[in-house]
Amino acid sequence: MKQINLYETIFKRKSMRRYDLTPLNKNTLAEISAYMRTLKPIDDNITTEMKILSQKDVKNLPTLKAPHYIAVFSENKEGYLTNAGFMLQQMDLFFSANDIGSCWIGMTKPTEKTLSTSKLEFVILLAFGKPIEIESLYRESTSEFNRKSLEQISNITNANELLEPAGLAPSSGNNQPWFFTGGDGIIHAYCVKSITIMYKRMHMIDMGIAMCHLWIAAKHFGKKVEFINDIAAQNNPPEGYYYIVSLNVK
Template identity: 30%
Template structure:
């Protein structure tokens, strides 16, 4: 299985065995950024693997998750850093799945007490991982995802390549399965909108991470299918008020 094929089979794993993950895999994911398909190349990031035993006190099982390994993402405090982190961590999660290793995004968890933070960066998000106790795969048809009809507003009949990008995006996981994205679809372009869910008048950090996860699927699909895409931003769309939606960006497909 390739990381792209894992898009159609990955599910969150909450129960793990204590067996060790190969050191070669741990080394690869700590250096994964060098192979990353980025959203915002100007945002620098670092990853760090922590083992369960590095948490000196007994850890609570967050949302029923207690794993032998945790991967932390740190990023510069810049616009787009959380989206970049979501993109990076989803691509790592799919790589791990392709190697038979289960993963689960965990909110509310931080690195071990006293763990150093890279200079000029902040901790963003954590991924629990390890060898699964149960079934690793889940067929795509059993994923609880919105239909194309609910996610998309079709302005034109899309190219096959455009449709393939949307299908990969549709299968993206999100916090609480919120799926906070909508697409306005033309023949060879997608305009991406985020459903507005604010906390105290501010954009939720998880919203930004979710959008990065979804963009990882689009970028990986473009690479897999050899689709030439350009990511752009329309000032006109950004300035046009749309109730309950925020314009994020556009993807242009070169026929």
């Protein structure tokens, strides 16, 4: 596999739902496993585990059949869903950068037998495999992304180079539950309040995905980045939103 530029991949990736069901070869799977061990968390105090599964290890797949899946398991701790989203999005971009298709799957889960192989809580799946047509793997321009405008996702006016990649992040049902405030070296991330527990869970994963894009963009522009919990930002959420985390960008 080629070396990766995750930043560039942000501007062309898309979800892949039609796969060549032939399994990837052993070398490719070994390289994927090796990369999986290098993923960065938001919070390294949260224990996580990732497993590569095949179709037989996953329940009810009427529409989205892929040769492989990554299942993320995590310790259930403050911020664990966002942390898992952050980590697994690094894999989504890694796949795309290497001409492998992938798609987040929130609608199903591993079989009971597979679930019992981890002591940690199952969080989410990412399907992956060779696309049926390689052309269908990428978008040609950002105009092909169906996303909210920057004004809809933030009131920061001088950080478009970070906010645009965050806004291109995939999210469950393309809901884009994020809003960003701050500026001058700090970005506070908020999540829209959800009606159901299921939505809330998915939105927290989505927030980690957007934070991953923000973090990759900040690093791309040579910034020193650090995740922090900002009490003032936490106590002042925009109406209808709640606080997730802040990114110090210096």
